[in-house]
Each structure stands twice: as structure tokens, then as C-alpha cells.
Amino acid sequence: MILFNGRIVEDDQVAISPTDRGYNFGDGIYEVFRIYGGQLFEREAHMARLSRSAAAIRLRLPWTIDELDRQLRQLMEAQPVDNGTLYIQITRCAAPRNHAFPAQGEAVVVAFIRELPRPVAALENGIQAVTMEDIRWLRCDIKSLNLLPNVLAKQEALDRGAGEAIFHRGATVTECSSSNFMAVKDGIVYTHPATNLILHGVTRGVLLQLAAQQGIAVVERPFDLAFLAQADEAFLSGTTSEITPIVGIDGRPVGDGAPGPVTRRLQQAFERRVQACADGKPE
Ligand code: PDD
Numbered sequence: 001m002i003l004f005n006g007r008i009v010e011d012d013q014v015a016i017s018p019t020d021r022g023y024n025f026g027d028g029i030y031e032v033f034r035i036y037g038g039q040l041f042e043r044e045a046h047m048a049r050l051s052r053s054a055a056a057i058r059l060r061l062p063w064t065i066d067e068l069d070r071q072l073r074q075l076m077e078a079q080p081v082d083n084g085t086l087y088i089q090i091t092r093c094a095a096p097r098n099h100a101f102p103a104q105g106e107a108v109v110v111a112f113i114r115e116l117p118r119p120v121a122a123l124e125n126g127i128q129a130v131t132m133e134d135i136r137w138l139r140c141d142i143k144s145l146n147l148l149p150n151v152l153a154k155q156e157a158l159d160r161g162a163g164e165a166i167f168h169r170g171a172t173v174t175e176c177s178s179s180n181f182m183a184v185k186d187g188i189v190y191t192h193p194a195t196n197l198i199l200h201g202v203t204r205g206v207l208l209q210l211a212a213q214q215g216i217a218v219v220e221r222p223f224d225l226a227f228l229a230q231a232d233e234a235f236l237s238g239t240t241s242e243i244t245p246i247v248g249i250d251g252r253p254v255g256d257g258a259p260g261p262v263t264r265r266l267q268q269a270f271e272r273r274v275q276a277c278a279d280g281k282p283e
Helices: 021-025 043-056 065-078 120-125 148-159 202-214 225-229 261-278
Strands: 002-004 007-009 028-036 039-041 084-091 108-115 127-133 164-169 172-176 180-185 188-191 218-220 233-238 242-249
Touching: 002 065, 007 065, 021 084, 028 043, 028 261, 039 043, 039 261, 043 065, 043 084, 043 202, 065 084, 065 108, 120 242, 127 148, 148 164, 164 242, 172 225, 180 202, 180 225, 202 218, 202 233, 202 242, 202 261, 233 261, 242 261
Parallel strands: 127 164, 127 242, 188 218
Antiparallel strands: 002 007, 002 108, 028 039, 028 084, 084 108, 164 172, 172 180, 180 188, 180 233, 233 242
């Protein structure tokens, strides 16, 4: 089932114009929600970011956030899944190809649900990562459809036998190709501040709350590759990847090459949030 411009239809009933500006220019925005136990995780935070992304690219949403929210709930009822994702994308409109905004045209909304098991092996064992120059634009805070640098980086990471690419702009570590990045040194978590250079991850936001509850200090300050090389632990955060330990970077072990104690504590706290969501009792 697909939510297509306000209606829930079968997949083969969706027709996207070849002149859709999302298709031609990447002129649109998206969100990926997590579903745990049939419930949307951090629904409000994702909705708020969708709204911010729309405003940032001057895209007028065809419905209020409350109405969109209602439609997403209908989609969840039409296609219940236990663990999965809900993807929504909104493109500016279909119009004869011209870079400037067309005088008229309705935004095109598509949303669908897919089953996705939790990444249990990666959560338990951690993954390898490789560092790569961040060649993206200067509005990485907008969740836009323009993901080519991210796509190329993720593929290069996989080609090099790793699971994720850690971006750096010059020497400054920013985030990963599809997740936020954190390093731990002497029990303190370091992460790039939520500026225009990173996506303000919903999972990152949850993590900051959990760290505060756990009495784990977090410093939101840019740090460089030399600092990263000295890190005791590293991990990433994202809607689909949750809190994944990074146990090796560029072929060298992080700390002793196993998920560290601060990462584990945050993972355990995150697990409680996931269970609360699945039980229908979000904290
Ligand atoms: N990616 N940074 C980037 C570049 C991302 O693409 C993502 C999410 C994140 C983490 O944000 P959040 O915690 O809100 O998921 C950080 C999604 C899942 C994707 O594109 O599939």
C-alpha cells in the first residue's frame, strides 16, 4: 500500500510524472521513521524536522502536519508491521523542466511502509568504518532528496569492506553517510554540534537525552581526525542503525577493538526507549 497524495492505494496505482521535480532535480524532502511493535518511534521529532526541511527549501506542504500525521496513521492501519520503517517524501510538483520554481503546481506526497528487522548483529558486534572527505553542500541540516554524495560514500565504504563512511570536512569530523557520529574519550562523548554541516538526527537527539539521564557528559564541539585517532570508543546513531558501535576505523581498531562501556550503556538506555515505544508507552 502507498499513501499517494492523500489516498491509500495499491503500489501499481501510483503514477509519478517524468517531469516531477524530485525526479528531475532532487527538488524535495523526505523522512524515515522507525516502527517498533507497530508504533512510530519519535513521531513528533520527525514531523517537526519534515516541517523545517519544507520551510528551508520553500516548499509549501499540501496539508498541515496534523493532517499528514492522520494520513500516516491510516497508512499504518492499512499495512500493520511489527518492526519496520515508514518512508515519506514530498516533492515540489510536476512541471515543465525549468530550474526556477513553476508559477503553479501541487506538491507530490508519497509514503510507504516496509518491514525491517533490527540490525542485531551490528548492534552486538559493531562495524568497521572508513573516513572520507565530506563533499556535500553546506545545508546538510535539510533532509533533502539530494543524496548522491551520501550514496557514493556508502558504496565506497562497502567496496572497502566497511559498513559506513565517516565524513570529514578538511580535518573536522562531521557525521556519517546515513547516520550521525560520536567519539568517546575519557568517558566523555564528543559529537559535531547541530549546525548546517550535519543532519540534526532524531536518534542523536534521543541519545543526548539518554546521556543526560545517565549522567554521561556530552560535548557538542567540532573535533578533528587526530582526536578521532585517539578515541577510546566510537559509535553512530540513526533511525535504522540505532546506536551501532564502530570498532575499527580505516583498518585500525578503535580502543581495544570491541564495543566500549559508554556505548553499551547508551545502547541499553536506548533499548528501554525502544521497548517503551513498542509497548505503546513512549517516555
Ligand atoms: N538517514 N545523518 C545523515 C546524513 C542521515 O542520512 C541520517 C539518517 C542521520 C541520522 O538521522 P536520524 O537519527 O534522524 O535517522 C544522520 C536516514 C535513516 C536515511 O536516509 O535512510
